[in-house]
Amino acid sequence: MKNIKQLSIFAENKPGKLEHITKVFEENKINIMAFNIASQGDFGIMRFIADKPEKALEAFKKAGFTISMNEVFAIEMEDKPGGFHNVAQFIAKSGLNIENAYVLIEKDRQGALLICDIKDTEKAKKTL
Amino acid sequence: MFWQMEQETLKRAKLEALQLKRLKQTLKRVYDNVPFYQKAFTKCKVKPVSLKSVKDIEKFPFTTREDLQANYPDGLLACGREDIVRLHTSSGTTGKPKAVFFTKADLDNSANLIARCLVATGCTKHDVLQNMMSYGLFTGGLVMHYGAEKLGMLIIPSAVGNTDRQIMLMQDFGTTTLHLTPSYALYLASHFEAKGINPAKDLKLKRAFMGAEPYTEETRLKLESSMGIEVFNSYGLTEMNGPGVAFECTEKNGMHIWEDNFIVEIVDPATGKQLPDGEYGELVLTTINREGMPIIRYRTRDITAIDPVRCACGRTHVRIKRIHGRADDMFIIRGVNIYPQQIEQVLMGVNGVGKNYQIVLESSEDMTIRVEFSKGYFDGNLDNLKTLRGTLVEKLKAAILVRPKVELAEPGTLPVSEGKSKRVIDNRKVY
Numbered sequence: 001m002k003n004i005k006q007l008s009i010f011a012e013n014k015p016g017k018l019e020h021i022t023k024v025f026e027e028n029k030i031n032i033m034a035f036n037i038a039s040q041g042d043f044g045i046m047r048f049i050a051d052k053p054e055k056a057l058e059a060f061k062k063a064g065f066t067i068s069m070n071e072v073f074a075i076e077m078e079d080k081p082g083g084f085h086n087v088a089q090f091i092a093k094s095g096l097n098i099e100n101a102y103v104l105i106e107k108d109r110q111g112a113l114l115i116c117d118i119k120d121t122e123k124a125k126k127t128l
Numbered sequence: 129m130f131w132q133m134e135q136e137t138l139k140r141a142k143l144e145a146l147q148l149k150r151l152k153q154t155l156k157r158v159y160d161n162v163p164f165y166q167k168a169f170t171k172c173k174v175k176p177v178s179l180k181s182v183k184d185i186e187k188f189p190f191t192t193r194e195d196l197q198a199n200y201p202d203g204l205l206a207c208g209r210e211d212i213v214r215l216h217t218s219s220g221t222t223g224k225p226k227a228v229f230f231t232k233a234d235l236d237n238s239a240n241l242i243a244r245c246l247v248a249t250g251c252t253k254h255d256v257l258q259n260m261m262s263y264g265l266f267t268g269g270l271v272m273h274y275g276a277e278k279l280g281m282l283i284i285p286s287a288v289g290n291t292d293r294q295i296m297l298m299q300d301f302g303t304t305t306l307h308l309t310p311s312y313a314l315y316l317a318s319h320f321e322a323k324g325i326n327p328a329k330d331l332k333l334k335r336a337f338m339g340a341e342p343y344t345e346e347t348r349l350k351l352e353s354s355m356g357i358e359v360f361n362s363y364g365l366t367e368m369n370g371p372g373v374a375f376e377c378t379e380k381n382g383m384h385i386w387e388d389n390f391i392v393e394i395v396d397p398a399t400g401k402q403l404p405d406g407e408y409g410e411l412v413l414t415t416i417n418r419e420g421m422p423i424i425r426y427r428t429r430d431i432t433a434i435d436p437v438r439c440a441c442g443r444t445h446v447r448i449k450r451i452h453g454r455a456d457d458m459f460i461i462r463g464v465n466i467y468p469q470q471i472e473q474v475l476m477g478v479n480g481v482g483k484n485y486q487i488v489l490e491s492s493e494d495m496t497i498r499v500e501f502s503k504g505y506f507d508g509n510l511d512n513l514k515t516l517r518g519t520l521v522e523k524l525k526a527a528i529l530v531r532p533k534v535e536l537a538e539p540g541t542l543p544v545s546e547g548k549s550k551r552v553i554d555n556r557k558v559y
Contacts, residue, residue, distance in 0.1 A: 008509075011538070012541070047508075067506070068508045069508075
């Protein structure tokens with residue numbers, strides 16, 4: 001388990017927003033490793049794990065985006081049946097609750113990382 | 129038919145002489161009893177005796193809504209508190225509303241003015257009035273009520289809302305006359321349709337008086353045809369008693385203002401200079417028959433024009449045209465007066481709100497406030513944005529008395545024109 005930085009970009013739920021956002025990544029030569037898009041009515045939040053998070057934060061701020069960066073948990077899962085279940089089981093046993101989760105497949109495809117927010121960060125850090 | 133025929137048809141020369149006499153008395157009354165007016169007159173280098181003709185009123189200072197608010201609660205009283213029997217306040221302001229006081233004589237006089245209006249539209253004591261206006265601090269309810277009572281009509285004080293019950297009352301008690309806002313009238317009309325009631329055939333309705341909000345001639349005609357009744361335009365403001373300041377007669381071509389009670393001026397809103405009859409400008413009113421709280425040259429901020437042509441009804445008191453707009457940015461939603469500044473004050477006091485906002489007026493009933501949240505407020509989740517929106521709705525409702533829709537916008541996305549943000553988008557089509 002490790003902590004990694006996640007970028008959350010706020011956007012109105014309109015066509016073209018994703019194009020605009022991915023352009024900033026491209027122009028700044030930043031690679032997207034994982035992402036998640038969640039919409040809630042008129043708005044949405046796009047979450048990204050990038051290879052150069054601080055650079056991305058600056059670039060998006062400069063481009064006028066509403067962006068925030070926070071630390072999330074990256075929990076190793078085996079890339080085979082049961083891999084996710086094992087992790088989920090462990091988290092449940094520890095009494096922790098996952099908010100917002102998505103996956104990052106590592107380059108060598110030996111494993112996958114469960115990227116998630118856990119509300120009770122202190123407890124999570126201790127348990128995991 | 130006239131309620132007070134002699135006064136309503138007084139020849140112009142006599143009417144103007146009466147105005148001069150009452151205006152002189154009023155100026156003296158406020159000068160002697162109201163420190164605010166004494167100071168204001170002195171600043172303009174005038175005394176009551178400076179008035180030699182009604183036109184000389186131009187030499188005297190204006191009174192604004194800010195003056196009323198600054199002199200709250202009773203700084204403009206021209207008599208002792210023990211002589212005052214009624215208080216009304218103007219809707220929609222936070223903290224310091226405009227308070228208007230009435231003596232028994234003032235109330236009786238106001239009731240007579242209303243009775244004049246009612247008779248001018250054809251009402252008699254055999255008519256039944258359903259007063260569908262708010263009863264309370266708002267003048268629309270009580271002031272109309274006492275006027276109708278003076279005439280001898282049967283009044284059903286049904287106030288606002290509960291439309292099914294309103295219709296039941298009309299059916300059971302034979303209501304002939306309605307007093308309500310144009311937006312409630314539109315709602316009522318569609319309610320009749322939904323229930324399959326044809327007011328012209330199934331009810332005894334003959335007429336409706338509509339006021340307290342601006343509306344167009346088109347809306348009047350639409351309501352007349354939809355309900356099969358006559359609709360009369362009514363103008364008033366709390367500072368000038370409430371309803372009954374100006375009203376249409378059966379000619380329905382402009383509203384008569386009772387000139388033996390009010391001096392009517394139309395001024396250029398930017399310069400304050402008097403404009404000739406027929407030109408549109410800001411309506412300025414002076415009470416000349418009130419003893420509790422006379423008001424001199426009140427800037428109503430309503431835009432209209434005087435129609436000097438003698439009306440076929442025989443009344444010699446001048447008419448004003450349908451209100452054409454505002455000289456300030458006040459608007460009315462669900463019957464409540466709202467100023468954009470009130471909204472701004474609330475918004476800027478809430479943590480998380482950004483620089484830019486927009487007020488979108490959809491109709492007389494609906495308003496949406498778009499607010500940018502501040503960049504730093506976004507923490508990666510939508511939760512605190514939801515909370516922010518909820519907080520804004522509640523705080524706005526508390527301040528302006530109407531619950532608006534609030535939409536949050538991303539910082540920097542609300543349109544800005546010529547460096548200055550366009551704050552109010554008016555889609556109402558009420559002028």
